[in-house]
Amino acid sequence: MEIFKQTNYDFIGKKWPFIILSLVLTAAGFVSLFIKGGPKYGIDFNGGALMDVSFLKRPSAEAIRSALRQKISGEIEVQEVSGKQEVLIQTGARDDKALQIVRGDMISTLDSAFNPGANSQKLDINTSGQATLADRLRDPLGRAGVGLNEDQLQTLTKAIMNYRDTPSVHSGLVASLDDLSSVPGVTPKVLDVIKQECQAGNFAIRSVEIVGPKIGADLRQQAINVVLIALAAMLVYIAFRFEWIYGVAAVIAVFHDTLITIGLFSLFNKQIDLTVIAALLTLVGYSMNDTIVTFDRIRENLKLQVRGSFTDIVNLSINQTLSRTVLTSGLTFLTAISLLLFGGQVLSGFSFALVVGIIVGTYSSIFVASPILIFWQGLAEGRTSQGRSPAPAGRTSSVSDKGVKTVKPVKTAK
């Protein structure tokens, strides 16, 4: 099967709609960033607390927010996770001392709001760890005459925890203590002791992330530095392998990709956290790849002294690599989409950045990087028209290839 057999589209000629699209997207991004006062940083960069809570029956976001507002000061954001009885609760930045108690405060507030009638003496089995459960049950089990040595106690509590945490079956929540009778080792006597000492609350804490202000500020600075260093490193490498104008063109294209991606994050109100920066850096690499493949072909065609103007050569190179470009982008896009659809909520920002970035990165090689080369070429030669000249076998002095050894027979562009 071959979709792109010897195509001959005039990509460069049709660049203007795409360049305008780019400008529009970039402008939209900037406007959004401006209105919202900068990108929406996650707690990695802002500091604060992020708690992932799953409920037996999820209350409304507003109910959760108003319950928390009683004890937690500052910004509180509650985001519902689609398709699950789960919410993400995020509090704004605060100083170290306040951060230490915010975890306890959040849990106790949620407890009093959503575990009505809870007995404060009993251990909530849905928010406790295995070790705490073992410690709690050890003496009562002994008193009830259930003779368990330490190993057996640990195995029993581990089995209970495994039951509770089975992915997608209970996902960390025990609905009622009676359900535990199906766990190996839980005899009726043991179940009685458990009922006496524990209770099953209505929610479980899936994860907690608390970031202090110092780390947040450090990371923000580093993120910017890192992206800039990566771009600079690419520039140097490409300038070394090709010529410096190729390096500049490639970097501008990648920079454009990054800006549009960040702008889209702002438009869609998505948070930028550390994994998103990782995705951005991956995109930088990926977009470079794409641009290099095209440049490689341009260089090869120049070496072969293909007949035609520089614009024609660029067009030819793009057409020749079109099959590969579409296929690779398509396949990488497929993997990114499957990450977005199936990869879960933790990676959602990351997957979104990849999906957007792959699309933008692919078209930027064709409609941003290459036109820059041609534009520069035009400038250097002092020609007013788009690089079309009556001169033979189009190699000119400013955009050349180093170290040409032999001149191969001229191949005509079909």
Added chain:
Amino acid sequence: MKTNLRYKFLFIVGVVLVCIYGIIGLPKSKEELIANWHERIHLGLDLSGGTYLVIQVQQQDAFNQEASSGADRIKDAIRKANIPVGEVSVGEAKDLQDAKSAAILVKGIPATSAGSFRSLVNEQLAEWVLTQQNPTDYRLTLKPTAALALWKNTLDLSKNTIDKKINALGLTEATVQQRREDADSELLVQMPGVDDPARVKQIIQTAGVLELYDVKGGPFQSRDEALAQNGGVLPVGTKLIGQPPTGAAGSRGGGVYLVARTPVVRGPDIRDAKPESGQLPGSWSTGFVLSQEAAKRFADFTASHIGSPLAIVLDGKVLQAPSIKNQISDQGVIEGQPTQQDANDLALNLKAGSLPASVKYEQEDTVGPSLGADSIREGFYAGIAGVLAVIVVMLVYYKKSGINATLALVLNAIILVACLSYFDAVLTLPGIAGIILTIGMAVDSNVLIFERIREELRAGKAIIPAVDAGFAKAFLTIIDTHITTVVSCAILFLFGSGPVKGFAVTLVIGLVANVFTAVFVSKAIFEWELSRPKPVEALSI
């Protein structure tokens, strides 16, 4: 070509076997296979569940402590040398950035004694730099080399002490490392399986400094009463230590004891400690054992102080003040621990010793086990979906050569996982995303090669030269593209924290493995197909 090919295949099979061994060892049963797998592939905290703490060691405490003992030393020396002095005090550093500016302040040295003062300083405080503020006042700060050494020592000691405390809790898989360069004074604690770090944090905070003091007077109701009893001023060689309120809801109020200035037994003298059942049923105590040298000192002391009270002071507060009944040499008991866990924690803190400086928690990440399991499952599904999509497209688009590409991909994945195992790298959720991405990007190499081969065939070349040319021409492009992605991963690795580092590592390993599979292995498979006795009419590509 035939023997060459045989060696190539032997090499490839060898690589595959080494990889499979790296992943699952030599299992004799299914259980062993699963056990080996779990042992060799380390899961990050975001997949296994656990807690990750970033602790900032408050160096200023250590520096202030150093200044304080230096001040004591120079004060003694000044007194012994009979040099008149106004006041010796400590200029404390308030926070981490100013830690090194902790200073000893000496005021009121008359100009005539300046010379002898300076020689005293050279003798007693050799590591301090003396600056004269005005004719009678001086300020001493640590020399840069000494300050650096203290900084590093504090960091190391904190790291070791926290490590001991955490291990003593039974968390054998936990690790404590220095987070970045010394200048940051940060420690990274990773505790797999811990979903509530409250107890660990509590234990880290508790200093566990135990001291036994000879009680001179008390208990008094308050500091003022203690002073009043002694004519308004403390007798020479004594100090006051408070006792926190005890009993149910502080019913028995706290008090103040007058004790000797230096303790009979200090923290470092304790050799061992363990929880014990208390005198009354259901109560708990912590017993401790002294070192040999301290035991001798203690034996002498108790023998000569029978009947008088001994203050047991923990972290600067009086716990109990029982009377000495008979000579005790090396063992002691602290009674009245509310639960077995408290007795246990106290024993733990006594054994581990105290932290040289207090700590601040910069970051705390806890992932519960249910989220970890869900993440693995979701990552797995995304991976399967992605890989299947890629394989289907390759087969449809490149026909039989698609099989070639699929084999290369599978090998790529195996090498990737094996490298993770051999390098003891940690697999995190972004790491799984890295693997999935590698598959997408890896296929690019094959696409580059296959497109080239198609072009060469179209240009009229025969099959074998076309394949050779395809590989040769695509090789440089493949190297170029891989290097750029590797560079961005290297930067990510240097800059990122745990999970992001995991992503960079898997992506880099995947890319490097990809050069091997796409170029060497794919070519070998083509060569094998083309060297078979029945000549190939047309290449299925």
